[in-house]
Amino acid sequence: xxxxxxxxxxxxxxxxxxxxxxxxxxxxxxxxxxxxxxxxxxxxxxxxxxxxxxxxxxxxxxxxxxxxxxxxxxxxxxxxxxxxxxxxxxxxxxxxxxxxxxxxxxxxxxxxxxxxxxxxxxxxxxxxxxxxxxxxxxxxxxxxxxxxxxxxxxxxxxxxxxxxxxxxxxxxxxxxxxxxxxxxxxxxxxxxxxxxxxxxxxxxxxxxxxxxxxxxxxxxxxxxxxxxxxxxxxxxxxxxxxxxxxxxxxxxxxxxxxxxxxxxxxxxxxxx
Amino acid sequence: xxxxxxxxxxxxxxxxxxxxxxxxxxxxxxxxxxxxxxxxxxxxxxxxxxxxxxxxxxxxxxxxxxxxxxxxxxxxxxxxx
Numbered sequence: 267x268x269x270x271x272x273x274x275x276x277x278x279x280x281x282x283x284x285x286x287x288x289x290x291x292x293x294x295x296x297x298x299x300x301x302x303x304x305x306x307x308x309x310x311x312x313x314x315x316x317x318x319x320x321x322x323x324x325x326x327x328x329x330x331x332x333x334x335x336x337x338x339x340x341x342x343x344x345x346x347x348x349x350x351x352x353x354x355x356x357x358x359x360x361x362x363x364x365x366x367x368x369x370x371x372x373x374x375x376x377x378x379x380x381x382x383x384x385x386x387x388x389x390x391x392x393x394x395x396x397x398x399x400x401x402x403x404x405x406x407x408x409x410x411x412x413x414x415x416x417x418x419x420x421x422x423x424x425x426x427x428x429x430x431x432x433x434x435x436x437x438x439x440x441x442x443x444x445x446x447x448x449x450x451x452x453x454x455x456x457x458x459x460x461x462x463x464x465x466x467x468x469x470x471x472x473x474x475x476x477x478x479x480x481x482x483x484x485x486x487x488x489x490x491x492x493x494x495x496x497x498x499x500x501x502x503x504x505x506x507x508x509x510x511x512x513x514x515x516x517x518x519x520x521x522x523x524x525x526x527x528x529x530x531x532x533x534x535x536x537x538x
Numbered sequence: 539x540x541x542x543x544x545x546x547x548x549x550x551x552x553x554x555x556x557x558x559x560x561x562x563x564x565x566x567x568x569x570x571x572x573x574x575x576x577x578x579x580x581x582x583x584x585x586x587x588x589x590x591x592x593x594x595x596x597x598x599x600x601x602x603x604x605x606x607x608x609x610x611x612x613x614x615x616x617x618x619x
Contacts, residue, residue: 287617353596453607460610521603528600 355531377515391462400455411533423536472504565612
């Protein structure tokens with residue numbers, strides 16, 4: 267009886283299907299239609315709650331000598347301040363510290379969801395979030411460029427970079443036009459999106475592979491049981507890829523933030 | 539060449555999978571070489587001038603981000619086609 271129940275729920279379906287893009291399709295949890303609450307949306311809202319809650323809790327009773335959570339919050343802010351803003355924007359960019367810190371923590375938390383067991387879904391692997399963040403950056407850096415240089419001067423400094431002999435402008439201006447106003451938001455969002463999709467696919471493939479191969483231990487007959495041994499390297503690879511995804515989650519949040527800083531800094535202070 | 543064409547004509551089944559593999563494989567060649575050069579040169583620069591390591595590292599990540607985007611376009615395209 268028990269064995270039959272186990273066999274009906276634990277035996278993997280035959281034949282093996284490699285997981286594909288269908289693992290990114292989510293189903294409605296609450297409500298229905300296009301605007302329902304699904305897995306991606308729920309965890310995106312949760313990530314905002316986590317980031318806000320963390321920073322509020324950590325700095326509510328801040329002490330001169332930080333302990334525990336306050337330490338982590340200060341490390342995060344210090345990291346964005348010293349290795350993002352000071353490196354690429356200089357002192358003038360410190361007004362953007364709140365924006366960039368929020369952006370960094372939000373993207374990092376959304377990425378890290380991919381390797382937390384039980385959630386196992388990086389919400390940034392749904393295109394809506396990266397494209398929204400990239401469009402936000404697009405609006406901000408163009409607004410800052412127009413605000414600090416004036417509309418026409420900004421356009422001129424972007425499309426006609428100084429220090430170039432004038433015939434080259436026939437070549438440079440169209441390239442700059444496309445690369446600044448079209449390719450920038452596109453690459454910014456696609457980079458984050460594709461990295462998270464690739465990571466989630468790899469993790470899923472190794473997890474499913476471990477499951478299928480490990481099932482041979484219990485349900486195969488005779489010498490076929492030995493196939494189950496191959497689930498050990500598959501599981502080791504899964505653990506290794508999880509550690510690697512932790513690195514990728516951090517790196518992508520860092521790169522998104524630093525590119526935002528570069529774009530804003532470049533729009534505020536043109537090259538001379 | 540005619541051998542290749544005959545071979546291609548004889549391929550049956552899910553040819554789309556081969557195309558997807560080719561798209562990503564070809565898109566990964568250039569960025570692979572590019573990131574190799576980029577990181578190699580950055581390591582060289584950091585070894586020659588350790589006090590500039592922080593700035594070199596930041597610039598290296600920026601460069602990697604730009605180069606890597608090309609490979610990722612190939613990755614996304616392989617799902618679209």
